[in-house]
Amino acid sequence: MASSLFASSDADDPLSKALQPPPDESPADRARRLQQLKDAQAISHKIDEDIQESRKAFERRKKAIKILLLGQAESGKSTTLKNFQLAFSPQHFRSERTAWRTIVQLNLIRSIKRLLEVLQEEWDDSTQPLRTGAPDKGKAKAAALAPNPPSALAAAGRSPPKATVRFSTSPLTDQHRRMRMRLSPLVPIEEQLTRRLLPDANDRLQDVCVRAGSGWKGLLAGLQQDGGASKEPRRPSTADGKKDDPTAVLAACRDDIIALWEDPVVRAVLKRRAVRLQDMPGFFLNDAARIATMNYEPTDEDIVRARLRTLGVEEHRFTMESGALPGSEWYIYDVGGSRNNRPMWIPYFDDIQAIIFLAPLAFNLMLEEDSKVNRLEDSIMLWKEICQNPLLAKTTLILFLNKMDILQATLAAGIRVNKFVPSYGDQPNDVQHVTKYFRDKFRGYHKRLSPQARSFYWHETSVVDTRSTAAILVGVREGILRAHLQSVNVI
Numbered sequence: 413m414a415s416s417l418f419a420s421s422d423a424d425d426p427l428s429k430a431l432q433p434p435p436d437e438s439p440a441d442r443a444r445r446l447q448q449l450k451d452a453q454a455i456s457h458k459i460d461e462d463i464q465e466s467r468k469a470f471e472r473r474k475k476a477i478k479i480l481l482l483g484q485a486e487s488g489k490s491t492t493l494k495n496f497q498l499a500f501s502p503q504h505f506r507s508e509r510t511a512w513r514t515i516v517q518l519n520l521i522r523s524i525k526r527l528l529e530v531l532q533e534e535w536d537d538s539t540q541p542l543r544t545g546a547p548d549k550g551k552a553k554a555a556a557l558a559p560n561p562p563s564a565l566a567a568a569g570r571s572p573p574k575a576t577v578r579f580s581t582s583p584l585t586d587q588h589r590r591m592r593m594r595l596s597p598l599v600p601i602e603e604q605l606t607r608r609l610l611p612d613a614n615d616r617l618q619d620v621c622v623r624a625g626s627g628w629k630g631l632l633a634g635l636q637q638d639g640g641a642s643k644e645p646r647r648p649s650t651a652d653g654k655k656d657d658p659t660a661v662l663a664a665c666r667d668d669i670i671a672l673w674e675d676p677v678v679r680a681v682l683k684r685r686a687v688r689l690q691d692m693p694g695f696f697l698n699d700a701a702r703i704a705t706m707n708y709e710p711t712d713e714d715i716v717r718a719r720l721r722t723l724g725v726e727e728h729r730f731t732m733e734s735g736a737l738p739g740s741e742w743y744i745y746d747v748g749g750s751r752n753n754r755p756m757w758i759p760y761f762d763d764i765q766a767i768i769f770l771a772p773l774a775f776n777l778m779l780e781e782d783s784k785v786n787r788l789e790d791s792i793m794l795w796k797e798i799c800q801n802p803l804l805a806k807t808t809l810i811l812f813l814n815k816m817d818i819l820q821a822t823l824a825a826g827i828r829v830n831k832f833v834p835s836y837g838d839q840p841n842d843v844q845h846v847t848k849y850f851r852d853k854f855r856g857y858h859k860r861l862s863p864q865a866r867s868f869y870w871h872e873t874s875v876v877d878t879r880s881t882a883a884i885l886v887g888v889r890e891g892i893l894r895a896h897l898q899s900v901n902v903i
């Protein structure tokens with residue numbers, strides 16, 4: 413391509429003529445012209461190489477095995493992806509440890525922030541006016557947040573107006589208030605990091621999230637280096653320029669985090685207000701002693717458990733480091749599962765070999781994006797759509813009845829299925845019967861709605877358990893590989 417700039421020697425060819433040096437060309441002009449030609453040639457070469465590269469990538473992708481992870485938000489898609497990477501591409505998985513450190517820290521800060529909010533709600537609600545005829549509750553709340561609390565006015569030698577005299581009926585003490593004050597530097601850290609991860613977010617998001625393809629891992633790895641994440645032990649100080657560094661601030665707050673979370677009065681308040689922080693995605697408060705330190709390195713389990721909501725569709729290419737066909741290329745597409753993300757799934761339907769569909773049997777929970785819709789009903793509705801989609805007629809569908817550990821805990825807590833699903837009737841309220849009941853429903857729709865007959869594959873999973881998941885994934889990988897080789901008539 414580029415060589416045509418120099419090649420033609422036909423005197424009548426208009427291009428050759430245009431490229432001829434002017435007859436009176438000076439040595440300086442000649443040098444400049446030749447340099448321009450050289451630059452043009454280099455650019456042309458680069459373009460040729462890029463085209464070659466994209467062609468190769470296209471061929472590679474055409475031959476590679478492609479899996480789509482589907483399911484509603486929080487069903488465990490990204491966690492399954494991490495298990496895949498950990499099991500089959502561990503070196504790559506571990507190379508991203510630094511980026512995950514910030515996500516785990518952010519998850520921890522989110523839980524602390526929620527805890528502080530609950531304490532504030534408790535103070536607000538338990539603040540009572542001391543005398544009758546005082547302002548209503550709303551005004552009392554406003555007074556509680558006023559810049560001149562009664563104690564400050566007393567210190568200034570002024571008596572507070574009658575209406576602002578209040579007392580608290582809460583068991584929380586001044587000690588709790590002081591801990592809350594000391595933990596407050598964590599709040600701006602969380603906001604700042606979230607803004608960096610998702611600069612265009614305009615509303616408050618429940619979880620930590622990043623936009624697909626935004627290069628967040630690189631960004632976070634860079635941040636950690638800037639933020640002083642070197643292996644050198646550092647002094648936990650917030651007053652030495654490290655006030656923006658989550659590691660330093662968390663380390664400085666470590667004792668208060670543990671004390672507040674383990675405080676029996678705080679636990680009682682949480683229980684009374686029916687707040688179960690341990691059910692929040694990305695719950696790390698029980699690990700605060702280990703995480704809120706200067707030298708914290710996330711373990712494999714931490715990375716798998718870290719919650720990072722997916723927005724859009726993320727493509728993950730990885731090369732099998734071991735097992736059958738080592739060196740083979742796999743593409744896994746991880747999608748955002750909330751309703752506004754679902755239209756983005758469709759373009760990926762016509763070029764994949766298998767779908768792993770994650771369906772937690774969350775019969776008692778509602779969707780975050782629509783509190784009127786039951787999670788399990790939503791999963792079944794989605795499964796029906798996937799089964800009957802003609803673009804997916806030849807695709808292998810693999811159902812993961814995920815979060816079995818949570819189902820077990822839910823049933824053990826005495827929550828009855830028939831209260832939420834009347835058709836379950838009087839069947840035993842245990843894991844085995846409940847799982848069979850819902851699995852048969854999924855199987856029935858798969859059989860009835862599939863455009864052509866295909867096998868039904870399913871697994872009961874708790875994908876936060878990396879060991880049991882690895883064993884399941886080996887079987888899944890072999891199954892997908894076999895189906896793929898059959899489809900291209902290799903076996």
Ligand SMILES: Nc1nc2c(ncn2[C@@H]2O[C@H](COP(=O)(O)OP(=O)(O)OP(=O)(O)O)[C@@H](O)[C@H]2O)c(=O)[nH]1
Nearest residue numbers: 485486487488489490491693694722749815874875
């Ligand atoms: N206890 C338990 N938690 C799980 C399981 N699978 C996933 N989780 C947790 O559930 C939360 C959501 O998991 P993700 O994998 O991020 O969910 P997702 O389907 O990718 O969600 P979106 O990206 O919002 O679509 C995370 O905090 C996980 O650690 C499981 O089997 N058991």
Ligand SMILES: [Mg+2]
Nearest residue numbers: 489490721722
């Ligand atoms: Mg996800």
